Amino acid sequence: MPHDHPHDHDHGLEHAHGPHPFQPDLEEAPLTHYQAMTQAVGDLLIEKGVITADELRAMLESIDAKSPAAGARMVARAWTDEGFKARMLADVNAAAADLDIDAGGIPIRAVENTEDVHNVIVCTLCSCYPRLLIGLPPDWYKSRAYRSRTVREPRVVLAEFGTTIPDDVEVRVHDSTADLRYMVLPRRPAGADGWSEDELAGLVTRDCMIGVALPRSPGTKSRA
Amino acid sequence: MSKERDDKLVLRRHHDMGGLPAGPVEPVEHDYAPWEKRVDAILRLLADSKRRLITTDELRRGIEELGPGAYDEMSYYERWIASVTNNLIEKGVISIDELGRRMAEITQAWPAGVEDKR
Amino acid sequence: MTARFAVGDSVTVRAAFPPGHVRTPFFVRGKTGRVAEVLGPYRNPEELAYGRKGEPALALYRVIFDTAELWDNYQGTGKDTTVIDIYENWLEPEEEKV
Numbered sequence: 001m002p003h004d005h006p007h008d009h010d011h012g013l014e015h016a017h018g019p020h021p022f023q024p025d026l027e028e029a030p031l032t033h034y035q036a037m038t039q040a041v042g043d044l045l046i047e048k049g050v051i052t053a054d055e056l057r058a059m060l061e062s063i064d065a066k067s068p069a070a071g072a073r074m075v076a077r078a079w080t081d082e083g084f085k086a087r088m089l090a091d092v093n094a095a096a097a098d099l100d101i102d103a104g105g106i107p108i109r110a111v112e113n114t115e116d117v118h119n120v121i122v123c124t125l126c127s128c129y130p131r132l133l134i135g136l137p138p139d140w141y142k143s144r145a146y147r148s149r150t151v152r153e154p155r156v157v158l159a160e161f162g163t164t165i166p167d168d169v170e171v172r173v174h175d176s177t178a179d180l181r182y183m184v185l186p187r188r189p190a191g192a193d194g195w196s197e198d199e200l201a202g203l204v205t206r207d208c209m210i211g212v213a214l215p216r217s218p219g220t221k222s223r224a
Numbered sequence: 225m226s227k228e229r230d231d232k233l234v235l236r237r238h239h240d241m242g243g244l245p246a247g248p249v250e251p252v253e254h255d256y257a258p259w260e261k262r263v264d265a266i267l268r269l270l271a272d273s274k275r276r277l278i279t280t281d282e283l284r285r286g287i288e289e290l291g292p293g294a295y296d297e298m299s300y301y302e303r304w305i306a307s308v309t310n311n312l313i314e315k316g317v318i319s320i321d322e323l324g325r326r327m328a329e330i331t332q333a334w335p336a337g338v339e340d341k342r
Numbered sequence: 343m344t345a346r347f348a349v350g351d352s353v354t355v356r357a358a359f360p361p362g363h364v365r366t367p368f369f370v371r372g373k374t375g376r377v378a379e380v381l382g383p384y385r386n387p388e389e390l391a392y393g394r395k396g397e398p399a400l401a402l403y404r405v406i407f408d409t410a411e412l413w414d415n416y417q418g419t420g421k422d423t424t425v426i427d428i429y430e431n432w433l434e435p436e437e438e439k440v
Contacts, residue, residue, distance in 0.1 A: 031334040034302040040326040059265035124242030138253040145246040170421040178427035235359040236368045243369040285363040285391035
């Protein structure tokens with residue numbers, strides 16, 4: 001089972017001066033050509049002043065800090081506040097700022113699931129994903145199988161994730177081909193009336209914001 | 225495909241894979257290794273408003289130009305660092321000579337030896 | 343930037359197959375859909391990818407297709423749709439049907 005909590009080894013390969021401090025966790029493994037390239041490129045860029053070691057460190061921390069939780073908070077707020085929902089559907093990045101979430105400069109669009117439409121997101125040409133809001137994508141999202149088949153047979157792919165969409169509901173696939181990144185605003189599950197935003201956010205998974213799954217059901221999750 | 229096409233006339237580039245047959249979506253995910261996050265961080269810094277040294281478009285194009293084998297032989301972030309590096313070389317930000325020398329130094333100093341990926 | 347197309351227009355994606363960095367997927371080339379949204383001006387990725395400015399900006403559209411028309415033996419329903427963000431230079435008015 002994958003887990004989302006950040007790693008505690010935040011010492012990348014960067015350094016400000018002196019010999020290279022190697023990553024302890026990699027020292028038992030052989031170095032690959034591309035790992036050596038990564039080390040060399042980063043070091044050269046720092047030495048040339050193109051980037052600084054502090055900037056690199058801060059960016060690594062920022063990457064680690066992003067997770068689906070930010071998107072889940074926005075979804076939970078949208079479920080409880082129609083005005084926020086409208087603002088989120090109009091402009092995710094601007095609405096995120098309402099919650100002190102920095103969704104970055106690349107425009108993100110939320111597409112709303114309704115009783116008539118179920119949305120799924122893919123990037124067939126590469127791996128576009130709303131990283132700056134919900135963190136790094138899972139390997140399967142970037143895989144050949146997902147990129148090839150989701151546009152061709154979305155219902156079959158969803159079924160592989162255990163998600164069945166009724167025939168009278170439109171499955172709408174969004175291929176992120178240009179500058180916009182997409183996320184799904186899923187429907188609020190039944191049986192969660194009166195729940196707080198935090199409790200509702202706990203029902204919102206990364207996969208339901210991609211569209212391969214529905215939010216957790218209140219019945220299967222402890223409210224506490 | 226929904227229409228007969230003469231393969232001699234049409235070009236589908238290898239990265240443009242929407243609709244091609246493929247196996248099941250394996251729900252695998254790995255925790256990103258520190259070196260992979262470093263690649264991502266380097267790219268984000270190079271692309272930011274302070275530097276604007278590389279765009280997402282150039283990154284994508286660089287990956288596409290690695291050729292079809294890249295998808296079979298290289299991992300996701302290996303393709304990214306290869307593209308970033310090629311772009312930096314093309315733009316004259318780093319030279320092949322200095323990159324090669326530095327990679328050799330790193331490789332020679334590495335405790336566990338080098339994985340031969342030829 | 344003046345957008346050539348408006349929401350609701352039927353548009354056909356050009357059936358051209360150039361090399362190079364193109365963001366119009368192969369599977370919609372030659373297909374007809376409907377403009378769902380005019381997203382506004384965006385710089386041309388076919389230029390940006392080569393270190394050029396990508397100007398003048400192109401109108402970018404969300405074009406919605408009936409998924410069943412994109413594929414033979416589509417495993418889904420007639421309601422299903424596929425939405426792609428397509429730059430204006432790849433779109434023509436729907437071809438006249440004879």
